[in-house]
Amino acid sequence: MSEETATIIEPVDVLKAPEPSVVYTLPTATVGNMEAIEGFVANVEKFFADVKIDPTNPEQVKELKALRADVNKAAAAIDDKRKGMDKDVKAAMADADKALNTLRDRLKAVYAKTGEQIAEADRLWSEARRSLLQGEYEAVAPALIELIPLDAFIGAEPKLMRKSWGGNKACNALDDMVERAVADRDQLAQAGLAHPNEADAVYCRTLDVRSALAEDKRLKDAEAAAAEHAAKAQALRETIERPKPKPKPRQEQPQPLSRYTFEFDGTEAHAAEVKRLLVSMGVGNRTMKKVRLG
Incomplete structure (x- = not known):
């Protein structure tokens, strides 16, 4: 039976690294005929x-x-x-x-x-710290996990994933953040916001009440601006489509009356036609005298 020889690696004390002992002679350059x-x-x-x-x-x-x-x-x-x-x-x-x-x-x-x-x-x-926090989160608020991801809490408090905080401290801090998140969401739900769902979505992403309120205001301002625009557009459309008033007929100035004498040669039929024409024109004080010509 052959024996295997193990190779033993001696530990190295890196704190006692030898400094390079460099031996050199600084060059001395002279110019013999400098003068x-x-x-x-x-x-x-x-x-x-x-x-x-x-x-x-x-x-x-x-x-x-x-x-x-x-x-x-x-x-x-x-x-x-x-x-x-x-x-x-x-x-x-x-x-x-x-x-x-x-x-x-x-x-x-x-x-x-x-x-x-x-x-x-x-x-x-x-990975181990994230698994620990995820387990803690699932234990204290399982219904909240689908609404607020664990990364939202880590983003709000990076120390949850730092070694400067032990596991217990990180879990306790997460519990406090979850409790505060529940209270903040209740406060937003009771605030009578115009867009509660959108504001809540922003809060779940940022864990910031001010950001949620700002989102509600942004949406309200956008709606008001859209309504104002629609009203102006409707008013403009009604102005364009409104029928224009017909111009009033121009009233002519009455002309002074004069008396005219008119004679013509014709038949009874011609005389009757001339009379009808004068009547249709509104000529008043009409006189027609008939004289036979032969």
Whole structure:
């Protein structure tokens, strides 16, 4: 029978983590001919401080361009030396820097890996606390569960789901909130609201009496605005559909009367027709005299 050898992992005291003992020598950079270079730069500054050219003279412009190019080359040479020095210093640090970064990242990986287990533990704790609260809620107010979900109480008091409150304290707080919710709903039901059902629905969602009353007012204001609009629309419609009054007939001014003499040649029938016409026109004081013509 073979014996299995168990691997024993010694506990690690993370509080006694050794600090990296980094040994390095700070670089000391010196410029051996600093005095000569500084003197050169000062002479260049002094020389160009007094340089004045005629910008209309091509030869002077050409000569100044050449001098400026030489100044720029001297500046570039100084900068190249500085860059080379920086490169050498950084290269000396590269190996140690990379090694320390690698060790740091390995510890960060351990931290992240163990964080997954912490997250799982928190999830299990939250499930257990929610189950405890749900059981308490069902025990004290089973008829209220369908109206006010447990999440409404948790939203109103987040400490119900925090570890700073023990299970008994959380359950007692939930009981107090349920009792207050029942009293608030009774108060709203007896308040004579115009929209009690809608106001109650808002309260069950928010556990806030003021929000419930605000919802009732909002609905009442909306109804009043709708009624006012309907009344104005009806009045406008009646105004548009109302028959317009007929214009009164214009009364003509009576004309002054005159006497006219009218003669014509005709038969008895013609005379009778003329008489009827005069009568229909309302001509008064009519006189017709007949004279035979042969």
